[in-house]
């Protein structure tokens with residue numbers, strides 16, 4: 001599929017170039033996946049992880065990469081597979097199982113109460129622990145209550161439910177489509193950066209918070225929505241923080257619009273922010289969780305995590321394991337090593353399904369986290385276990401059932417911003433106490449559990465912040481300010497409620513240096529064009545002005561390469577050396593892309 005962008009010269013506003021982006025289309029069971037392929041190219045990452053003979057020993061690695069299968073996926077809506085009928089919908093048995101499970105979710109018991117409060121108020125704040133059913137059930141309650149049209153005609157108004165990351169948006173839409181027994185992309189769809197899976201029939205849309213902000217740029221009053229649900233408010237992502245401010249303005253102008261804010265923790269400040277909106281709690285059973293600490297500080301948290309997983313599998317009662325690590329590569333390495341270590345134990349232990357999870361995992365692989373543990377290899381043999389190794393994605397965005405053991409190495413990879421030098425960077429830092437508590441609680445969601453903290457109790461009490469700073473305090477505000485200027489939000493200082501005003505001042509200066517703002521702080525024509533790209537302001541400007549330097553093609557490829565996960569993996573320096581350009585990393589990335597294209 002080709003998308004055409006027309007660029008206008010900033011000098012004379014004449015169209016000067018057409019750029020074509022080629023997307024690869026892949027269809028899976030019930031969703032169409034449109035993957036930005038960087039002009040026909042999507043770098044799926046690493047080489048397959050395979051453990052020789054692993055399956056024979058009862059170890060199955062969901063981390064095995066099916067590169068070609070994903071690039072040229074089969075349209076399973078035309079193929080009958082277990083649990084699915086020929087039209088791509090669930091067969092009646094599987095659907096009734098799913099509906100039965102849905103009835104057990106705590107939030108179902110409070111459906112009428114919720115709808116009652118929503119009817120009487122424009123804004124409601126809903127608090128319930130992870131897994132209580134907020135993400136999947138509340139939008140369905142709302143749909144039923146407001147009788148949003150589900151016929152073939154385009155509905156006048158939809159329900160939007162935001163998620164902090166693409167993985168969560170895709171997963172939720174997939175699950176809800178199964179519960180409603182419809183195909184993803186039809187009545188229920190999703191919208192994430194570079195990928196829309198919606199249609200004229202869509203009445204419920206899961207989308208990332210950043211996408212909702214972008215939609216507001218095209219339709220400032222968001223008139224296509226009757227109800228907007230902001231989920232995972234406690235994660236306090238940059239886009240969610242900005243949405244709160246923006247939606248408050250919109251609510252004032254649209255009395256017919258309703259807002260539901262959902263969070264796993266009580267957010268008293270939000271209640272004040274929304275003028276005393278009612279706060280409703282979902283009652284859940286939390287099973288007890290025993291917490292264990294190490295006696296000494298642990299320097300090699302990767303090694304300690306792997307050892308802990310293997311020991312739990314050898315010694316502890318049945319129950320699945322969730323281990324947190326920081327980055328994708330580390331997670332893949334951990335899965336590989338856990339698999340090898342458990343493989344060495346032979347038939348003394350039960351079979352394991354090792355699954356990994358991170359925010360850029362493709363949908364078909366995400367789904368593995370919801371599958372049950374494997375059965376024993378032989379009757380009366382040691383029980384099987386599912387082992388999930390995840391980044392913070394499993395903390396709250398996706399709730400996994402039957403976790404009985406959590407391994408928390410006490411670290412997290414987070415974005416920080418150094419406003420003095422204007423640089424954003426990722427850094428592994430200690431988790432705050434509220435995050436550590438959230439991780440521990442996951443072990444007691446469906447069964448009594450244990451949490452193994454790979455740090456000392458003293459470190460928990462003395463070396464950690466009580467709470468994680470919201471992302472807005474750790475980010476370069478350039479692109480957000482650009483969006484807010486486009487949305488014509490008055491008085492940014494008051495709107496953003498920033499304790500660190502320095503960051504806002506720096507963002508405004510940076511935008512004016514780039515020519516995106518004029519002397520009065522208003523958006524220029526160039527700034528207007530820049531705001532349309534989901535890129536950092538520098539990159540957006542580089543792209544917009546590139547026609548003037550006859551290098552749009554190259555700049556487009558470089559921007560695309562910079563917008564997907566790093567294509568180079570640690571320890572592959574020899575491979576990288578083949579592409580290195582002495583003029584810098586950007587040209588090295590361009591070489592990679594060009595070579596990929598040249599070699600088909």
Ligand SMILES: Nc1ncnc2c1ncn2[C@@H]1O[C@H](COP(=O)(O)OP(=O)(O)OP(=O)(O)O)[C@@H](O)[C@H]1O
Pocket residue numbers: 105128129130131132133134135136137171172174175264367370395396397398399400401
């Ligand atoms: N894609 C999916 N496939 C299978 N089960 C799912 C899927 N998504 C959610 N579930 C299950 O549905 C139940 C409710 O999950 P839901 O995400 O609605 O809870 P939640 O309260 O919103 O939690 P969170 O705050 O983690 O999002 C959980 O038991 C979860 O395991």
